[in-house]
Amino acid sequence: MSPRPNPALPLATPAGVEVLTRxxxxxxxxxxxxxxxxGLSQAAVTKAVAPLIEAGFVTDQPVTARSGEVVEAQLGIGRPVSPLTVIRNSVSVIGLKVTPTALIGVTTDFSAGIITARQQPLPDHSVETVLQRLTDLASELIGTLGDDSGPLIGIGVAVSGDVDAEHGVVRDSPFMxxxxVGxxxxxxxxxxVPVVVTNDVRALTVSEHWFGVGVNADSFAVVTIGSGVGCGLYINGEVVxxxxxxxxxxxxxxxxxxxxxxxxxxxxxxxxxASSDAILNRTRETTGRPDLDLSGAIELAHGGDENAREAFDRAGEVIGSALAAMVNLVGPELVVIAGEGVADYxxxxxxxxxxxxxxAFGAAGDCRLxxxxxxxxxxxxxxxxxxxRSYVRGEQPFQR
Structure with a gap:
């Protein structure tokens, strides 16, 4: 199916953006x-919410949670109040992740709940091949959107490396x-369809900020360990x-x-x-086993092989020092350690x-890992x- 026209959000003021974000x-x-x-008046909240309800993005009627239970809210003594919640299927979104070996794509609803997931292998890293495979995967995902799905508002693409998100340009991606590349x-x-391109770790941090462990955190960092080691920061009310x-x-x-x-x-x-490739290469070198794959190196380490253990110990030493340097500099209350490398955590x-x-210096050592x-x-x-996030805020390419 062809994507339906992008529905406009009725958000005329910063207060409206703040209310919908909440x-x-x-x-x-x-x-x-x-x-x-x-920090708004109830009148300002009511004024901001009314057009969102009328346009079908928000409801104050009882809703069913993902668990199947009806959601109610009660403040203190008295009758239950009607909480506001987004209408999840009011819009649809596609997210694409680029890796050196495959493309991963999902469709989500307005609350970033995954509806459909697909994966497609990459035969090579050439820009032409990857763009065509991204187009094919996005088209396949668009085809999964049924009558109960909201109109597609945009497609997000996450790539490792130095990404100019404002202009959608991958300035430097060593892995690819x-x-x-525009x-x-x-x-x-x-x-x-509007396309948002961003660094993959920063995208994961946005997801944790809006829909994950960072929702109620004043500050946090996401550190990813796998083929590379990345870090996203949420400080002073914004993803850095x-x-x-x-x-x-x-x-x-x-x-x-x-x-x-x-x-x-x-x-x-x-x-x-500290990357998974570095750990594997070190294990191959010290054990004299060039045939080893990562699962083999992990098995050796779990079995007590001193050379394999040394590779993981060395990685842990450097990761811990890097975490301390980051926490000493920016002082997050929480560090989330994620990525495919956590299987070897x-x-x-x-x-x-x-x-x-x-x-870690002084009280920085109290940061939770x-x-x-x-x-x-x-x-x-x-x-x-x-x-x-860009759609709600009216950022590129959704300017209001």
Missing amino acids: ILTQGPIPRVEIARRA GWRD VGELLTEKLG SGAHGVSGELGHLPLAPGELVCTCGRRGCVETV DLYEQRMREAFAAH MLRSHTFNDWARGAAATVI
Whole structure:
């Protein structure tokens, strides 16, 4: 099916954006509670909500939660109040995650709940091949949107590396071998749908901020461990983008031995020791087993092989030091450790926590380190979450 026209959000003021954001991220929520948390009058909340209800984006009627239970709210003594919640199927969103070996895509509703997931292998990293496969995957996902789905508002694309989100340009992605690729413009031309392109870890951080563990946190960081080591930051009420579009590059702190060359071309980056590829390469080298794959290295380490254990211990030491450096600098209350590499978390957790404790300064050591398992679908969901955030805020390419 062809995507239906993008429905306009009736948000004329910053207060309206704030109110809808609260409903999306903290709902179901009563009007009086929105007013309290947002520092608005109840009259301002009512004025902002009325057109959203009329346009079919929000409801104050009883709704069914994903668990199947009817949602009600009660404040203190008295009758239950009618909480506000978004109408999940009022819009649809597509999120796409680009990896060196595959594309992962999901469709979500307005609350970033995954409806459909698809995966497509990549035969090579050429821009032409990847863009065509992205187009094919997006078209396939559009075809899954049924009559009960809302109109498609946009497509999010998450890519590792230095991404200019404002202009939809991948400036430098070492894993993909891309430089200055205008993914947003090229995909928009092919699909005729607004496209938001962002760094993959930042997309995951947006998802956690709006729909995950960061909803009620004052500050947090998401650290991803896998083929690379990434970091997204939520500080002072916003996901940090950086003045030049680069921030949180934990994997490229120079904390590893200087003779090790990173995929970015620099020496001594955290990724040269702590990424899954680095751990595997070290294990192959020290065991004399060039045939090993990562699962084999993990099995050896769990079996007590000293050389395999050393590779994971070394990774844990560097990750812990990097976490301490980040926490010392920006002071988040929580660090979420995620990514495909967390499957091996137990192999380097102790050394990582010891290194973190040794280098965290003063009360920074009280920062909580939390494991959160993620799949590639979650990365794609993060790309969809960035579309939802841009749509609500009226940012590129959804200016009001």
